Amino acid sequence: MHVLSYSDPSDFLNRVEPVLLENEMLNNLPLGIIYRLVESCKYAVKDAQPEGPLPFMAVVSNDEQDILVLVKTLEHLIIYNSEKGVNDELVTEACSKAIQYIVEQEVISVPSVIALRETAFLFAKEWQFITGHSYEIQMDQRIYACTEVKDIKLSPGIFRAAEFRDIPLLGQWIYEFAASVGGHVHRSCHQDG
Template identity: 25%
Template sequence: MELQRFNEPIAFRAHVGAFLETHEAENCVQIGMLTTRSLIPSADPIYCATVVDGAAIQAVAIMTPPYHLLITPAAPSAAVDLIAHDLAGEAVMVTGVMADPATSLRFAQTWQDVRGGGFAPTMSERLYRLARVIPITGVAGRMRAISEADRPLLVQWLADFEQEALGTALDHAQIHHRIDRYLTLAAFGLYLWEVDGEVVALAAHSGPTPHGMRIGPVYTPPGLRGHGYARALVADLSQMLLAGGRQFCFLFTDLTNPTSNHIYQAIGYTPVSDVQVYRFT
């Protein structure tokens, strides 16, 4: 096997697109990242690599520091080891890895061998796909798109989501940049659930794939939970995306949260695969 590096994300997308799209749901994050780079050119660093056996791609790896490394599912152990050794020679911080459980563990163990330090599991997730929304009733409120007037609330809620779900803190400049994308780019959208004029939940979409769109984040403040607002919002947002021409919607849930796994299945999301995240120490 041989590892190949690419310096240009758009050319890389053209090279690996067919491989990634054979498992479009499982690779929705990687496809979405590369599509976003084509929509929004950036000088930020990105690591793009394939491992090939002859002409056949065996694995694809993408990383935009400081975010975790992404490796395509079911990568052969030898391919994972090549990626680890290649990154070990770079002056870049690898903060963690996100992949299917076996691939993620293999990379974490090899990374520990070649770079030292430790690793710890930080999140176990399940990927879901939806092709048809099961209608729900009995939830008060309606969905609406965000406006500039919502920015102060969005800054606080997006920061709260990041801290609660991922344990990380985003500075306000990063959050404002995300809100700008939601307000100006068609591939990104942020919607609110409103009850009698009060905003009670948010849900976003981003990361377009050839046939789908990824939902997330989804957030309801603790004091407003238990009323079905997030479920209703995700159902309406998913239906809007399907009606607009998408064949599928994708989303990730925390496997340790049985409530979120249940509510999304109730509106038509079906499990695709599991993902394990390790953080390096």
């Protein structure tokens, strides 16, 4: 297993786009970041230095397939793992290889990771084992996909900008949405009208 780091966003996109598009819904964040990098480099003046360093972009693969795709933004290391023929043992080995590379090369700091829950947990456990630094879950997010749009009757109302007086109603909507998807919002954050 080996880590291949990229300095050219176009080369990186050519390598990872097919695997990320296999599940575009889950991978829209790294795809968007990489697309934006490619576009910004396309319009840069030849031989000009970019505004600040390019993000860390790497692939961890074995001889048969890419196991992990890593993109580091200013705040987060975004990790995608292939789901085709990959088990936890292989992902753990790939995470270990990525962490060893990051630590040995001192290429980036890793204040947080964004990944599927299982991948984030495997990475965090390996991070703790290799570096001795503990971890904590800061946010357990979900991704929602719109798979069907229902026709609705148009409302006779009009759109207007939200105002201060709308805060209780907005709070109620957020509270009800979180409750409907099994989330938890503290009641202290919600004010009744």
